[in-house]
Amino acid sequence: MKEGSHFERFVGGSESDKRKAREKLEENKSEDLSKYELEKTPEDIETIKKTEATVNEIVTQYGGEGKPLSLDRIYVLEPDSVSKITEGRLLKGIHKILEGVVGVEKEESKLEFVGTLGHDLFHLKSYKAASIGNSAEDIRPYRSGFSMYERDFTKEAGKEKVYFGMLEEAIVAECTKKPLKRIKEKDEDLSKEYEANEKLKEWVYNFNLSEGVPKEKIEAIKEELFFVPDAEQKVEKITTEYDDEKSRQAFAAGLIARLSKDGSIGVLERYQEREKMYNLLDELVAKSEGRFKNRSEIFDEFAKANFSGNYLNIARIVESILGKGSFRKIAEDFSEN
Numbered sequence: 001m002k003e004g005s006h007f008e009r010f011v012g013g014s015e016s017d018k019r020k021a022r023e024k025l026e027e028n029k030s031e032d033l034s035k036y037e038l039e040k041t042p043e044d045i046e047t048i049k050k051t052e053a054t055v056n057e058i059v060t061q062y063g064g065e066g067k068p069l070s071l072d073r074i075y076v077l078e079p080d081s082v083s084k085i086t087e088g089r090l091l092k093g094i095h096k097i098l099e100g101v102v103g104v105e106k107e108e109s110k111l112e113f114v115g116t117l118g119h120d121l122f123h124l125k126s127y128k129a130a131s132i133g134n135s136a137e138d139i140r141p142y143r144s145g146f147s148m149y150e151r152d153f154t155k156e157a158g159k160e161k162v163y164f165g166m167l168e169e170a171i172v173a174e175c176t177k178k179p180l181k182r183i184k185e186k187d188e189d190l191s192k193e194y195e196a197n198e199k200l201k202e203w204v205y206n207f208n209l210s211e212g213v214p215k216e217k218i219e220a221i222k223e224e225l226f227f228v229p230d231a232e233q234k235v236e237k238i239t240t241e242y243d244d245e246k247s248r249q250a251f252a253a254g255l256i257a258r259l260s261k262d263g264s265i266g267v268l269e270r271y272q273e274r275e276k277m278y279n280l281l282d283e284l285v286a287k288s289e290g291r292f293k294n295r296s297e298i299f300d301e302f303a304k305a306n307f308s309g310n311y312l313n314i315a316r317i318v319e320s321i322l323g324k325g326s327f328r329k330i331a332e333d334f335s336e337n
């Protein structure tokens with residue numbers, strides 16, 4: 001597979017424009033990421049390779065191409081640089097559709113590093129189409145996974161309406177849970193950190209249960225990923241200092257609440273978008289008359305459309321359940337800009 005050619009399709013322009021546009025995109029590098037780039041350590045490289053390979057496996061399972069991305073298109077960045085690059089719009093990780101690059105800030109937590117890298121790789125490896133304006137120089141994204149960009153070259157680049165934009169976010173964030181579970185099987189450090197976070201979550205879960213917090217709310221806690229700084233040390237400390245489970249649960253719940261308050265816990269991203277998607281999935285399951293048994297069955301159909309680029313199947317499913325015109329309505333409902 002040729003390096004950088006992650007666009008499956010070009011819309012608009014002549015054949016020669018399309019060829020030129022492809023060549024231009026293949027040589028693209030990202031200057032604003034290079035400015036903050038740190039040299040990758042051998043451990044970084046190993047982690048990046050494991051993450052990318054696992055993301056590719058999942059993308060391929062959903063009918064995408066899972067094209068390999070060369071190491072020089074994956075940047076390890078100085079802490080806090082993503083916020084500087086995006087003027088506060090994004091934190092920790094970034095992907096650039098046209099340049100075909102991702103950047104992830106160096107993290108203390110390997111789990112958070114892998115989570116952020118996985119997230120942005122899933123965006124980049126979602127189906128991609130570009131549109132060409134008046135010349136081969138004028139290239140904009142047209143499709144990125146489920147997202148479809150309004151084709152309006154009179155608007156400033158980046159200001160176009162993005163149909164289904166929140167749905168791409170939600171699908172990508174949901175997919176990000178998957179590689180973490182697989183990669184930890186192959187990586188001892190990651191596995192230890194993961195299990196420590198699971199332990200903290202379990203304590204918080206049981207504490208809330210004993211406090212009579214509604215079941216639905218606590219179930220959601222279990223589903224969310226935590227990236228608690230120094231999770232392993234914290235678990236060890238709590239286990240040594242408290243003899244009984246009740247006290248451990250109470251202490252852990254207090255600790256997590258405090259850390260959340262001052263923003264030092266990393267969480268799986270895009271809660272709002274995922275919530276919105278979960279509501280849609282639940283509605284589809286409920287009205288499907290038994291065709292879909294649970295969220296995850298119908299989610300898979302959305303993920304396939306995101307990675308293969310083919311809307312046809314999911315549009316048919318949605319319209320057969322929610323009625324004619326409902327797919328369009330979802331495009332609007334989940335749009336960005």
Ligand SMILES: [Zn+2]
Pocket residue numbers: 119123169172
């Ligand atoms: Zn994202």
